[in-house]
Amino acid sequence: xxxxxxxxxxxxxxxxxxxxxxxxxxxxxxxxxxxxxxxxxxxxxxxxxxxxxxxxxxxxxxxxxxxxxxxxxxxxxxxxxxxxxxxxxxxxxxxxxxxxxxxxxxxxxxxxxxxxxxxxxxxxxxxxxxxxxxxxxxxxxxxxxxxxxxxxxxxxxxxxxxxxxxxxxxxx
Amino acid sequence: xxxxxxxxxxxxxxxxxxxxxxxxxxxxxxxxxxxxxxxxxxxxxxxxxxxxxxxxxxxxxxxxxxxxxxxxxxxxxxxxxxxxxxxxxxxxxxxxxxxxxxxxxxxxxxxxxxxxxxxxxxxxxxxxxxxxxxxxxxxxxxxxxxxxxxxxxxxxxxxxxxxxxxxxxxxxxxxxxxxxxxxxxxxxxxxxxxxxxxxxxxxxxxxxxxxxxxxxxxxxxxxxxxxxxxxxxxxxxxxxxxxxxxxxxxxxxxxxxxxxxxxxxxxxxxxxxxxxxxxxxxxxxxxxxxxxxxxxxxxxxxxxxxxxxxxxxxxxxxxxxxxxxxxxxxxxxxxxxxxxxxxxxxxxxxxxxxxxxxxxxxxxxxxxxxxxxxxxxxxxxxxxxxxxxxxxxxxxxxxxxxxxxxxxxxxxxxxxxxxxxxxxxxxxxxxxxxxxxxxxxxxxxxxxxxxxxxxxxxxxxxxxxxxxxxxxxxxxxxxxxxxxxxxxxxxxxxxxxxxxxxxxxxxxxxxxxxxxxxxxxxxxxxxxxxxxxxxxxxxxxxxxxxxxxxxxxxxxxxxxxxxxxxxxxxxxxxxxxxxxxxxxxxxxxxxxxxxxxxxxxxxxxxxxxxxxxxxxxxxxxxxxxxxxxxxxxxxxxxxxxxxxxxxxxxxxxxxxxxxxxxxxxxxxxxxxxxxxxxxxxx
Numbered sequence: 138x139x140x141x142x143x144x145x146x147x148x149x150x151x152x153x154x155x156x157x158x159x160x161x162x163x164x165x166x167x168x169x170x171x172x173x174x175x176x177x178x179x180x181x182x183x184x185x186x187x188x189x190x191x192x193x194x195x196x197x198x199x200x201x202x203x204x205x206x207x208x209x210x211x212x213x214x215x216x217x218x219x220x221x222x223x224x225x226x227x228x229x230x231x232x233x234x235x236x237x238x239x240x241x242x243x244x245x246x247x248x249x250x251x252x253x254x255x256x257x258x259x260x261x262x263x264x265x266x267x268x269x270x271x272x273x274x275x276x277x278x279x280x281x282x283x284x285x286x287x288x289x290x291x292x293x294x295x296x297x298x299x300x301x302x303x304x305x306x307x308x309x
Numbered sequence: 310x311x312x313x314x315x316x317x318x319x320x321x322x323x324x325x326x327x328x329x330x331x332x333x334x335x336x337x338x339x340x341x342x343x344x345x346x347x348x349x350x351x352x353x354x355x356x357x358x359x360x361x362x363x364x365x366x367x368x369x370x371x372x373x374x375x376x377x378x379x380x381x382x383x384x385x386x387x388x389x390x391x392x393x394x395x396x397x398x399x400x401x402x403x404x405x406x407x408x409x410x411x412x413x414x415x416x417x418x419x420x421x422x423x424x425x426x427x428x429x430x431x432x433x434x435x436x437x438x439x440x441x442x443x444x445x446x447x448x449x450x451x452x453x454x455x456x457x458x459x460x461x462x463x464x465x466x467x468x469x470x471x472x473x474x475x476x477x478x479x480x481x482x483x484x485x486x487x488x489x490x491x492x493x494x495x496x497x498x499x500x501x502x503x504x505x506x507x508x509x510x511x512x513x514x515x516x517x518x519x520x521x522x523x524x525x526x527x528x529x530x531x532x533x534x535x536x537x538x539x540x541x542x543x544x545x546x547x548x549x550x551x552x553x554x555x556x557x558x559x560x561x562x563x564x565x566x567x568x569x570x571x572x573x574x575x576x577x578x579x580x581x582x583x584x585x586x587x588x589x590x591x592x593x594x595x596x597x598x599x600x601x602x603x604x605x606x607x608x609x610x611x612x613x614x615x616x617x618x619x620x621x622x623x624x625x626x627x628x629x630x631x632x633x634x635x636x637x638x639x640x641x642x643x644x645x646x647x648x649x650x651x652x653x654x655x656x657x658x659x660x661x662x663x664x665x666x667x668x669x670x671x672x673x674x675x676x677x678x679x680x681x682x683x684x685x686x687x688x689x690x691x692x693x694x695x696x697x698x699x700x701x702x703x704x705x706x707x708x709x710x711x712x713x714x715x716x717x718x719x720x721x722x723x724x725x726x727x728x729x730x731x732x733x734x735x736x737x738x739x740x741x742x743x744x745x746x747x748x749x750x751x752x753x754x755x756x757x758x759x760x761x762x763x764x765x766x767x768x769x770x771x772x773x774x775x776x777x778x779x780x781x782x783x784x785x786x787x788x789x790x791x792x793x794x795x796x797x798x799x800x801x802x803x804x805x806x807x808x809x810x811x812x813x814x815x816x817x818x819x820x821x822x823x824x825x826x827x828x829x830x831x832x833x834x835x836x837x838x839x840x841x842x843x844x845x846x847x848x849x850x851x852x853x854x855x856x857x858x859x860x861x862x863x864x865x866x867x868x869x870x871x872x873x874x875x876x877x878x879x880x881x882x883x884x885x886x887x888x889x890x891x892x893x894x895x896x897x898x899x900x901x902x903x904x905x906x907x908x909x910x911x912x913x914x915x916x917x918x919x920x921x922x923x924x925x926x927x928x929x930x931x932x933x934x935x936x937x938x939x940x941x942x943x944x945x946x947x948x949x950x951x952x953x954x955x956x957x958x959x960x961x962x963x964x965x966x967x968x969x970x971x972x973x974x975x976x977x978x979x980x981x982x983x984x985x986x987x988x989x990x991x
Contacts, residue, residue: 183950185935186888186935186938188935195941195949197947197949201926204931233930233931233932
C-alpha cells in the first residue's frame with residue numbers, strides 16, 4: 138500500500154506535473170498547480186503607498202489582506218485595462234499568499250518530461266530569473282514560471298529593484 | 310492500556326513555568342521581609358511565603374515524576390528538601406541563601422525547558438547548583454538568640470555516621486543495605502563506601518562483610534533516633550555518630566547563561582489559560598447570536614412591509630450581540646500586566662547586587678489588564694528601561710549619601726488605564742538626565758550639529774536616537790548604544806509611544822502608553838483623493854480648517870502651520886503617498902493635528918469621513934512592512950483601507966527633509982547638516 142503510494146507520488150514528481158496555464162500579452166505561461174490556491178475574478182484593489190509599481194495593492198480575500206502583483210508590470214509589458222477575462226490567481230508561496238493579475242486563464246495541463254525543452258539565452262535577463270523552464274504543448278511555447286522566486290518576500294521590496302536578482306541569496 | 314501522557318505535557322510545562330514564576334516572586338518577597346525584620350522574625354511572621362514556594366516545588370516534583378522527566382524530578386526533590394530546612398527554621402533565608410534558591414529556580418526552569426524542547430542544557434551549572442544546595446542543607450544554624458528555636462539548637466541539621474559492621478554481620482540475619490535504606494527514609498543521605506578492607510579474590514569469602522560506610526546525613530533527627538536504626542546491629546559493629554561541620558555555600562556560579570537560554574524559549578508561550586466563567590459567558594453570547602440570526606432569517610423568508618419594525622429590532626439585537634461578543638473575546642485575550650512586571654524584581658535584585666547599588670522596586674497597578682500580545686511585546690522594553698534606571702539613573706550609595714538622599718534608591722513601576730490606553734510609568738529617584746553630557750555626546754557622535762541650540766526636551770529625545778549611549782564603559786548591563794532606539798521601536802510596533810521627563814537630582818520618568826489591544830482600534834477615517842485612510846484616534850489632538858495666512862514657508866523648503874502659539878510641520882498626505890488629491894488648495898481640505906512622542910504635526914487631508922472602530926489586519930502576514938502604514942483593515946463595504954502609522958509619517962516627512970524643520974533629527978547624521986541653524990520649535 139505504502140509502496141504503491143510512494144510509486145504514484147514518484148511518478149507524479151518525476152514524469153508528470155500539472156500546470157495552470159494563462160495568457161499574458163499574447164504569450165502562454167504556466168505555473169505549478171500545487172502552488173495555486175484559487176482563481177478569483179477581478180476585484181477592487183486598494184493601492185499601497187510607497188510600494189514598487191508592480192504591486193498594484195492589496196485585496197480582501199475573505200478577511201485576509203493579500204498583496205496583488207501586476208504581472209504585466211512585473212515583466213515590463215504594456216499595461217492593459219482589466220476586462221471580463223482578467224483574473225487574479227491566488228498563489229500560496231511558503232506561508233504567504235499573493236495574487237497575480239493575468240489576462241485570462243486557459244487550461245490545466247499535464248506536462249511530461251519529454252515535453253520540457255531547454256530555455257535558450259535571450260535578452261531580458263531580469264525576467265529570466267522567474268522562468269523555471271519551457272515546454273512545448275501542441276506546437277506552442279509554454280513558459281513555466283517559478284512562483285517562489287517571483288514572490289519571494291524581498292522581491293516585493295523596492296530594494297529588489299536596485300540589486301541584481303542573481304546576487305540575492307536564499308529567501309528568508 | 311497505557312494512556313498517552315504526552316497530551317498532558319503542554320499543561321505540565323505551562324503550570325511548571327508559572328509555578329517557577331511564583332517561586333521567584335515569593336523568594337524576592339522573602340528576602341525583603343528578611344532584610345527588613347532581621348532574619349528569623351520575618352519567616353516567623355510570614356510562613357505563608359515559604360509554604361507557597363514549597364507548594365510550587367512540590368507540584369513540579371509530582372508532575373515531573375508522573376510524566377517521567379527524571380532530571381526535573383530529581384532536582385526539584387533536592388530543592389524541596391532544602392526548602393524543608395528553611396521551613397523548619399534550621400536555616401535563615403538570608404541573602405546568599407535566597408540567591409542560591411533563585412539560582413536553583415533558574416536551573417529548574419532550564420531543566421523544564423530542556424525537557425520541553427528536547428535540547429540539552431548546561432549540566433555543569435546545574436550540578437554545581439545542586440551541590441551547593443546539598444551543602445546548604447549541612448549548614449549549622451546559629452540562631453540570633455539562644456532558645457528562639459530550641460529544636461535547632463539541640464539538634465544539629467547534619468550528622469556524619471561512620472558505620473563499620475563486623476565481618477560476621479550476615480550471620481545475625483542483618484543486612485547493612487536495609488539499615489542504609491532506613492536512614493535514607495529519615496532524611497537526606499550521602500553515602501560513601503569504604504572498600505579498603507576488601508581482600509583479593511582468592512581470600513574473598515562471600516558470606517562475610519568487608520565493607521564500611523560513611524554516611525552524611527541531613528535532617529533534623531536526634532542522635533537517639535539515628536542510633537535506633539542501628540539498634541539490631543549495635544553489638545555487631547563500630548558505630549560513630551557525630552554532628553557534621555557547617556559549610557557556607559559560595560556563590561560563584563553565573564546564572565546568566567541559563568537565564569538567557571530560558572528567556573529565549575520562554576518568550577513564546579503559545580496558549581492562554583482562560584477561566585471557565587469567561588468561556589461560559591462566551592458560549593451564552595454565541596447562543597444569543599444564533600437565536601438572533603435564526604430570527605432574522607425567518608423574518609427575511611416571509612418579509613412584508615409590516616414586519617419592518619421587527620427587522621429593526623432584530624438588527625439592533627444583532628448589533629448588541631456582536632458588540633458583547635467582541636468584548637468578551639477581547640476579554641479572553643486580556644491578561645494582567647503582572648505577567649510582565651513580575652520579571653522586574655528579579656532583574657533589579659540580580660543587577661543591583663552586581664553593580665553595588667542599593668535599589669528597591671515598588672510595583673503598583675499590576676492588575677491592569679492588557680492584551681496578551683502586548684504583554685509579550687512589552688517585557689523586553691520594560692526590562693531595558695528598568696536597566697537604564699539602575700545603571701544610569703540611580704547613583705552609587707556614597708553619592709546618594711552626599712546628595713542627602715537615602716542610600717537605597719527607588720524604582721517605581723506603575724500601571725493604570727487612561728482612556729483607551731494603558732499607561733506604564735517607570736520612575737527612579739536618581740540623578741536625572743545629564744543634559745550637558747547628552748548634548749556633548751551627541752555632538753561628539755555627530756548626531757547633531759555642534760552649534761545647534763536644543764531645548765531640554767529635544768536633548769532628552771536624543772537618547773532614543775540609534776547609536777546613542779553616554780555610558781563610559783560598555784558593560785553587559787548597558788552602554789552598547791543599542792537600546793533606547795530599540796525600546797522606542799518596539800513600543801511603536803505595539804502601537805504605543807514612550808516619553809521621557811527628568812528633573813535634575815530628582816530622578817527620571819519614562820511614560821509608556823499602549824493601546825488596550827492590538828486587534829481593534831478606534832480610528833478616524835479620512836479621505837485623500839479617492840482613497841480612505843484610517844488615523845488612530847489616540848494620536849489625534851484636533852482638526853482645523855486651514856487659514857492660508859497661518860501657513861509659512863521658512864527657508865529649507867518646509868511648510869509650517871501656526872496654530873495658536875505653536876508652529877507645526879505641515880504634512881500633505883497626498884504628497885507623501887503620491888496619490889491624486891481632490892484639491893491641492895489648503896483651504897479646501899482639513900488639517901488634522903496629531904501628536905506622537907510629544908511632537909505635533911499637521912496632516913493635510915481632503916475630508917474627514919467619520920469615527921469608527923476597525924479590526925486591525927496585518928499587512929506583514931502576506932506582504933511586508935510599509936513605511937507610514939501600520940496595518941490594514943476591511944471597511945464595511947469589503948474594501949481594504951490602510952491604517953496610518955503617525956510616528957512613521959512624521960519620520961518620513963523628516964527623512965524626506967521636505968518638511969524637516971524640527972531640530973531633533975532621528976535619522977542619519979546627514980540630515981543634520983542640512984538643518985543646522987534651522988528654527989527651533991517647541
